[in-house]
Amino acid sequence: MSPLPSSTSSVQIQQFYDKGLAHASYAIRSGRQVAIIDPARDPQPYYDFADEHEARIVAVIETHPHADFVSSHLEIAEETGATIYCSKLVHATYPHHSFDDGDRIALGTVELHAMNTPGHSPDSISILLIDDLAQTRAVFTGDTLFVGDVGRPDLREDELVGGHQREQLAVQLYHSTRNKLMTLPPTTRVYPAHGPGSLCGKTTSPDLDSTIGKELKTNYALQPMTQDEFVKVLLEDQPFMPKYFGHDVMLNKQGALPFEDSIRRVPRPLMDTPVEPGILIIDTRPAAEFRAGHLPGAINLMDGGKFETWLGSIVGPQEPFYLLADSQIALDTVIRKAAKIGYETNIKGALLTPHQLPATSPTTDVEHVRQQPQDFTIVDIRNRTEAQHPIFDNALLIPLPELRERVREVPTDKPILVHCAGGYRSAAGASILEAALPGVPVYDLGEAITTFQTQSAHV
Template identity: 80%
Template sequence: MSPLPSSQPYRIHQFYDKGLAHASYAVLSDRQMAVIDPGRDPQPYYDFADEHDARIVAVIETHPHADFVSSHLEIARETGATIYVSELVRAAYPHQAFDEGSRISLGQIELHAINTPGHSPDSICVLLIDEFANTRAIFTGDTLFVGDVGRPDLREDEAVGGHKREELAGLMFDSTREKLMTLPGATKVYPAHGPGSLCGKTTSPDLDSTIGKELKTNYALQPMSREEFVRVLLEDQPFVPKYFGRDVQLNKQGAPAFEDSVRAVPRLLPGTELTPGVLVIDTRPAAQFRQGHLPGAVNLMDGGKFETWLGSIVGPREPFYLVADSQIGLDTVIRKAAKIGYETNIKGALLTPRELPATAPSVAVEQVRQHPEQFTIVDIRNRAEARQPLFEGALLIPLPELRERVQEIPHDKPVLIHCAGGYRSAAGASIVQAALPAGTPVYDLGEAVNEFQKQAVH
């Protein structure tokens, strides 16, 4: 993000976590700093404050996040900063209510709260007002993204409030029309998420925008009735990972310190016997996994979306072991697990054992091309992706549902698993291999799926 001109009495800095498509912010004025929607690791915010000889005086939560764990409580305890959050959150940690009419003085500027329910009933946005009382920027949390608005279907479970999606979608209509769309067109828009976030559906690759641009290009801000808005917003929303509800609750309570939690994960010595029946998550590349792995292990490779898929496959209170090839690799995946609050689920982290008795066969791509009918083909893409099937008669079971539905897969023929690019199918094939009767051949089409996609296009 380009810094604002030095002549202005404030600075905005965006921190972006690509793995979670999460954007957080530092707002700096006269060596006072506010942090908005921080991620789990507080160190980048401390470093930024030190670099600018600033003191963190405020931490603002736009809502209790579902897709990551926030470090708001840890930052407040470490720095003495005040946490600001809507009183509707009913937060269990020490905080200052921050709702419509509330304002924070920060150097030469002010930060004003506006209530914008829709993504959640307790969402706020934060206006940056300069020294001349001009509205310069708005931090929109999960209310307004670039090219989208936040999904309204994450608070239906009774554990997170029991709010109906239709009700929240209607509130989103009101929030956008009555609050956001009335702001000056030049107001900069800084959302909490970018492309790939599961908190929206059509998010742009741009990481910031303006109200004027959004009024022209954002589908959700175009003229339509309230009823049409609700219908359009609710259709084609992505799946909801298993961990989302738990993270909402954890963020309402306030999470323990990041580094302390990471250090508390048990590191197992070589040869340690693992508890039978506990899930093993093997984070090595698929080719290594196929050559040898622990029986029943799930091959969830360390990659760009590891956190999301970990929290989509593994239940929020389910214990598991983590396997990696190096201490650095192990530390990386532990930290990624901690970003969604799953470090407390890790029963043990270990380097790849010497004895890896289970193997997985490699697929003969030419046989699949010539005789797909010889396989039971399972498509583990999401439903929206799978509208254009790659194989006639394929069984659609999206990866987040696979462990619960694996017994639906016939095993009278070899089973072939495919996704859209090869990452998910490695996990899917390992799940199916562990669940179906011994001796059932289970193949991962892997990256070869790209050849079939090209054929489907042509």
């Protein structure tokens, strides 16, 4: 939670930032009234903020149905009596008031005005903060405008989420930026829903807020260009889309279960309780511990800064799985991270590491790889944009989110070596191949890949 510059003496803006999902949400307080914009799955920080200021949450605003996280808008409304506001184009099934062009909310001495800004999604809105002198002080842009970027327009193509073509949404985004956002006063502060590392954009700046004036000067997407040029530059090199994105859009359209209640329902079998055959096991321990001993067929997805993103990229939204960790604290952490993307209901059981771990993984001889890489079938599991600069000649590129579906493309006539960019993903990739290709040695290059990158950079 980080304080932001107050737009005016009569209003306070508080940003809540989740690094794991690069997600920014906001509390706006005027007097003793609070509005929440794009809340995360856990509503407690917003309750704490309101209590700290002896204020009441009266409004929860969704800029659009989010694809990359589950929102607590419905839970907050049910707990506090606040009204939920979103565009009528969302077709939300939870109780709400429509909030579109011309609609406004009084909040203490200020007003919040709706502005339809489609493009990232057909139902995206931005929210203007108008102060008590009728001046536009801030705009909360959701996933329409980021610092240094704009939202990707390719997340609603599946029929499940509307079947909206990326080219058509890119055109809408061109007009939303040119005709609406770029016409705001240059001093207007920009508060987006995402920061660096978000998969809802591609070149997001490390800064978490900006101004319209700064974005006009520095944001590539706001520079002078034709509509066709904008569409072309926007659609190239977009990041991969995790498996869970469409699922979360639909979940956010109906509203999720209360956070803590849903976590409490996750089964926690006793240690050494046998796992059900055929159910995926996600082992969240460090790679070295996993290699030393693990359950057969387990995937080693280590708890880390982007655990929830990779969980939702490897595991499908309807797929049951076990979570395994070394302690109750570690289990609680990964359960909560799974819940941030709505996967807590998929957890068949949250397990402490059993005593018997019959499977092991081989240790990689890094010097052998360095001297004779041709002895291995090398699988590069980086994303396509990363892999434009190959590290090994003749490596087979299969990005991690596609690996489980494409394991049969990997030749098995030589030992297999898996690498990514820094070592985190390769542990998962190697374990996926090890489970799918019994009898074939599978090696994880791990963090040693960074020495190969440095070497190749000098060639």
